[in-house]
Amino acid sequence: MTRETMPAGSSAQAASAPRIDIRGLDKTFDTKSGQVHALSDVNLSIEDGEFVAIVGPSGCGKTTLLRILAGLETATDGQIVLSSSREAQVGMVFQRSVLLPWRTVLDNVLLPIELSHKPSAADRQSAVELLALVGLQDFVKKYPNELSGGMQQRVAICRALIHDPEVLLMDEPFGALDAMSRDALNLETNRIWRETGKTALLITHSIPEAVFLSQRVIVMGPRPGRVLDIIEIPFGTDRRLELLSTPEFAQLTGRIRKYFEKEEQADA
Amino acid sequence: MPDTVKRLHTQAVTGQPDSRERARRRIRGLSLPLGFLVVLLLAWQFAPSLLSVPSYILPELSAVLTALTDPDALPRYLYNAGYTLFEAGVGLAIGASAGVVIGILLAEIKVLYNTFYPYIVAIQSIPKVALAPLFVIWFGFGIESKVVVVVLLTFFPVLVNTINGMRSVDPEQIDLFRVNGATVWQTRRKLMLPASLPYIFTGLEIAVVMAMLGAIVAEFVGAQNGLGVLILQAQFQMQTAAVFALLIILSTIGISLNLLVRLVRRKVVFWMPTK
Numbered sequence: 001m002t003r004e005t006m007p008a009g010s011s012a013q014a015a016s017a018p019r020i021d022i023r024g025l026d027k028t029f030d031t032k033s034g035q036v037h038a039l040s041d042v043n044l045s046i047e048d049g050e051f052v053a054i055v056g057p058s059g060c061g062k063t064t065l066l067r068i069l070a071g072l073e074t075a076t077d078g079q080i081v082l083s084s085s086r087e088a089q090v091g092m093v094f095q096r097s098v099l100l101p102w103r104t105v106l107d108n109v110l111l112p113i114e115l116s117h118k119p120s121a122a123d124r125q126s127a128v129e130l131l132a133l134v135g136l137q138d139f140v141k142k143y144p145n146e147l148s149g150g151m152q153q154r155v156a157i158c159r160a161l162i163h164d165p166e167v168l169l170m171d172e173p174f175g176a177l178d179a180m181s182r183d184a185l186n187l188e189t190n191r192i193w194r195e196t197g198k199t200a201l202l203i204t205h206s207i208p209e210a211v212f213l214s215q216r217v218i219v220m221g222p223r224p225g226r227v228l229d230i231i232e233i234p235f236g237t238d239r240r241l242e243l244l245s246t247p248e249f250a251q252l253t254g255r256i257r258k259y260f261e262k263e264e265q266a267d268a
Numbered sequence: 269m270p271d272t273v274k275r276l277h278t279q280a281v282t283g284q285p286d287s288r289e290r291a292r293r294r295i296r297g298l299s300l301p302l303g304f305l306v307v308l309l310l311a312w313q314f315a316p317s318l319l320s321v322p323s324y325i326l327p328e329l330s331a332v333l334t335a336l337t338d339p340d341a342l343p344r345y346l347y348n349a350g351y352t353l354f355e356a357g358v359g360l361a362i363g364a365s366a367g368v369v370i371g372i373l374l375a376e377i378k379v380l381y382n383t384f385y386p387y388i389v390a391i392q393s394i395p396k397v398a399l400a401p402l403f404v405i406w407f408g409f410g411i412e413s414k415v416v417v418v419v420l421l422t423f424f425p426v427l428v429n430t431i432n433g434m435r436s437v438d439p440e441q442i443d444l445f446r447v448n449g450a451t452v453w454q455t456r457r458k459l460m461l462p463a464s465l466p467y468i469f470t471g472l473e474i475a476v477v478m479a480m481l482g483a484i485v486a487e488f489v490g491a492q493n494g495l496g497v498l499i500l501q502a503q504f505q506m507q508t509a510a511v512f513a514l515l516i517i518l519s520t521i522g523i524s525l526n527l528l529v530r531l532v533r534r535k536v537v538f539w540m541p542t543k
Contacts, residue, residue: 070447092447098440101539102462112448114458145539163448 018045018083019167019199020069025078027064027225037224038064042078044218044227046201048166051193053202053210054218057260061225062203066092066171069201082167091160093173097152099144105131105155106140112163123162130158133195134188150181154188161196168193170202174209183241186212190239207253212239217252219259228259327509336513345498349517352487352494355411356479359418364426364475366419368468371430376456385431392428396420397485404490414486414494421482422475426468433467434460466540469533476525484518 027039039061046052054062067073069080070092082089091112099108109127113119119127131137134154144152153173160168170189174182190213193200204210210217211233219229233252235243243249313329315321323331335341374381374388400417407413437460445455487496495518502510 070443072443072446090447092444094440094444096440098438098444100441100459100462102465111444111458115445115448115450115454143539 019048019050020044020046020201021079021081021083022065022069023079023081025065025068025080026076027061027068027073028076039068039075040224040226042225042227044230046199048199049197050216051200051202051214052216052218053204053214054220055204055207055210055256056220056225056228057222058205059222059225060220061222062220063171064225065220066169066201066203069167070169089165090167090169091163091165093153093156093160093168093170095172095175097144097149097156099152099155099159101144103143104140105136105142105144105147108144108155109158109162111159116163127158127162130161131155133192134158148181150177150185153177153181153185157189157192161192161198166199168198168200170200172203172205175205182209187239187241189213190237194237207256208244208249211249211252211256212243217256219256221259231256324506324508327512331509332512332516335507335509336516341510341513345495345514345517348493348495348498349521351411352480352483352496353521355414355486355494356418356483358411359415359482360422360475360479362415363419363422363479364472367423367426367471367475368430370423371427372434372456372461374427375431375434375460381431388424388427392424396424397482400482400486400489403486409490409492413489414483414491417486418479418482421478425474425478426471429467429471429474430464433464436467437463466537469529469537473526473529473533476529477522480518480522480525 022042022044025039025042027037029036029038042061042065044052054065056062064073068075069082070090099105100111103111106124106127107114109130110119110123113123113127128137128140131140134157136151136154136158139147139151144155147155153176156173160170173189174185177185186209189200189202192198193213202210202213215233215237217231217233218227219231220226221228231252235248309329312326316323316326316328327335336345374384397417399420400413403413403416407416441459441463442455445459450458483494484496484499487494488500491497495514499511499514502508502514
């Protein structure tokens, strides 16, 4: 498999080329109980600045797909092209905040910078600005264990954005939070996406979360992990909580839910 | 009443009880164990004569205190205590640093781990103080044989805890470093080592106890100086009060060292709540 970086602007097509282009992606894991076909012939392109959500039951390979994009796994077959003009390609938000407890909030946010060079005053300034963007300006000098779960995940989002990546990958980032914090963070994610213009890929098992945040929902199914459908979400970019109670919203979530009901019947 | 109101007010603002309130709670928590100590000391003073226990079996407290503060003996006690402390300190420094360094190597290099870990587990279950006579034969009656025993006793708990610490680093934290393109050395220095610190300190707490134990036992086996030697001398002369006086010095050193390690732990591993 190839995971390559195409320098943007190096060819005539680059300007119109998608930010992420996945072609014929295949992944099998060798486990003690035999081979597991995690991903089968996944094709997907994501445009620059687009917000795409992937939903699917556990075992549909959605996390594997994200980990391949992040460079944490290698695909068995297929091709991924990330067109990027710079080194810093992806920022990642994990299921848990994974903050380092011995570092202050500010130093946690600066970690990705520190791993490439000594943080400058400007880097510090942008970390503080990012923290202010998520309402944590008063917690810059605190340690992670002084923060609530929702606040910790906000810090993790800032950390994923500090090196100004072109793609933001999120792996069920709010799954561990209570419903109230989840709503609040969904609103903030929408706002951050609008303000930064990042290309965003969100993995979630919450259908409403996927519909609320994204412009396209990729529905995946298990055994083997594959794309079942791609659904366009026609609500503008500025999303409000009121959207959750509109009939259009209910209709879209219902349409996606049907896929999983079928899966369950197939299982039974 | 106004005082209570003020205190309630500060609590509401800081979300924490103020320092005076905390001190008061601390004293209340200490009152039971301290009360027990007083009862114990009173019993020690009066029970031997009431039950007519001879003083060579259990001298009364005042006799022990007299022996402890005897102006002829005290300088000798302190000199020898320093001697034992020095042996334990040097051995601990060598044993613990070797434990951390070799622990990191074993955790990082698979071949080393696979080769040596079974032996480390096996050696863990051997009572290593039994080797003290052998070390006295090899290294003589001087300070060297004591240091070697202490090194041996302190090395293993630090080693095993360092290995456990390095191997129990959260895989998601390692993913975080990989996603951000960290080098192997950056991951070691900025993640593995700090994440192992709580484990290393657990090893150190055990090692400090082992260090004093090793030094004293090695002195029992054969030495010219140290608290172990003085305890044996007092025993030969049936000076039970002096034995107790030396045990008090020994306990004081042991408790102080333990408190010191815990204090350093709380400063270094500040993010872990203390038990």
